[in-house]
Amino acid sequence: MTNIKDSLLLPMGTTLDRFIMRNQAHFPFATGELSQLLRDIALASKIVNREINRAGLINISGSVGSMNVQGEDQQKLDVVADVRFTRAITNGGEVCAIISEEHDDMIDTGNHKGKYIMAMDPLDGSSNIDVNVAVGTIFSIYRRLSPIGTPPDLADVLQKGSRQVAAGYILYGSSTMLVYTTGHGVFGFTYEPSLGEYYLSHANMRIPATGSIYSCNEANMHTFPEPVRQVIDNMRHEGASSRYIGSFVADFHRNLFKGGIFMYPETAKSPKGKLRLMYECNPMAFLIEQAGGLATDGTRRILDIEPTNLHQRCPLYVGSKELVERVVKQYELAQVPA
Ligand code: AHG
Numbered sequence: 375m376t377n378i379k380d381s382l383l384l385p386m387g388t389t390l391d392r393f394i395m396r397n398q399a400h401f402p403f404a405t406g407e408l409s410q411l412l413r414d415i416a417l418a419s420k421i422v423n424r425e426i427n428r429a430g431l432i433n434i435s436g437s438v439g440s441m442n443v444q445g446e447d448q449q450k451l452d453v454v455a456d457v458r459f460t461r462a463i464t465n466g467g468e469v470c471a472i473i474s475e476e477h478d479d480m481i482d483t484g485n486h487k488g489k490y491i492m493a494m495d496p497l498d499g500s501s502n503i504d505v506n507v508a509v510g511t512i513f514s515i516y517r518r519l520s521p522i523g524t525p526p527d528l529a530d531v532l533q534k535g536s537r538q539v540a541a542g543y544i545l546y547g548s549s550t551m552l553v554y555t556t557g558h559g560v561f562g563f564t565y566e567p568s569l570g571e572y573y574l575s576h577a578n579m580r581i582p583a584t585g586s587i588y589s590c591n592e593a594n595m596h597t598f599p600e601p602v603r604q605v606i607d608n609m610r611h612e613g614a615s616s617r618y619i620g621s622f623v624a625d626f627h628r629n630l631f632k633g634g635i636f637m638y639p640e641t642a643k644s645p646k647g648k649l650r651l652m653y654e655c656n657p658m659a660f661l662i663e664q665a666g667g668l669a670t671d672g673t674r675r676i677l678d679i680e681p682t683n684l685h686q687r688c689p690l691y692v693g694s695k696e697l698v699e700r701v702v703k704q705y706e707l708a709q710v711p712a
Pocket residue numbers: 475495497498499500501591620621622623648
């Protein structure tokens with residue numbers, strides 16, 4: 375057993391800031407802007423984390439429409455998260471345009487010298503916001519295509535997922551974690567609230583090659599495409615478990631650790647799928663591929679889909695390689711004429 379004196383000699387651990395700084399060397403010609411942007415995202419997430427932790431109290435001290443201690447209108451947490459992230463990223467100066475679930479149009483931040491574009495789902499898991507169940511933030515970063523110094527345009531924000539330079543999520547759960555990739559593996563950091571720092575807790579995360587968890591809204595099962603029903607039926611016969619929180623970030627995070635597949639197919643209610651390509655599917659597809667898994671819409675690799683609309687939806691099957699391959703296989707079989 376380690377005594378107190380020995381435990382004080384243990385290394386303190388690597389903070390997110392230090393990790394980002396050390397890994398800047400991975401990027402040829404890096405000037406530090408991407409590093410700064412990742413730090414801005416981490417900062418905004420700490421503020422959002424604080425708001426989420428106080429969520430129950432906000433309702434005690436006043437409902438929506440009343441003022442909080444900062445004299446601002448109290449808003450639903452997804453709006454609060456959107457404002458916090460948008461402000462932090464705009465103040466940082468590295469991003470020229472933002473797309474957010476909470477805004478119909480692209481936001482021109484006014485930082486026309488900024489090299490980067492960010493897409494985000496500021497708060498994922500709306501149905502869980504008010505009931506103390508895990509929620510998240512998802513982000514995706516691209517390099518702009520238009521010349522630096524000019525206003526950003528639609529082509530800058532409508533790039534396919536394979537062009538992402540970084541992506542990640544923050545899970546506000548039983549502990550808060552930030553998980554991200556810059557294309558050199560997936561790294562997870564756990565928030566230490568008393569120190570206000572993220573510490574590296576999960577280096578080089580890998581999803582198990584297969585698993586026994588499937589995650590989908592089973593109430594929609596009768597309207598799932600036949601190939602997907604076939605995969606689920608096979609998994610059930612193998613003794614799989616069904617796990618569905620209804621917060622994509624939380625469902626994804628669990629499956630990343632345990633092995634499994636998350637599915638949001640096209641359904642009668644959501645004929646094009648429910649999740650959004652630019653700020654839900656693409657960032658998670660980048661992360662899962664970096665962790666050794668796969669992401670498809672059934673017939674196409676998610677990262678190869680050419681976007682045409684900021685808020686377009688797409689069916690999503692993401693997780694352990696072997697399980698996602700089953701979906702692809704069933705789609706292929708369905709296309710072969712009998
Ligand atoms: P958001 O809260 O950002 O709108 O996303 C909700 C998404 C996702 O988090 C979750 O996986 C899915 O909606 C749940 O949808 P159903 O309620 O249709 O199952």
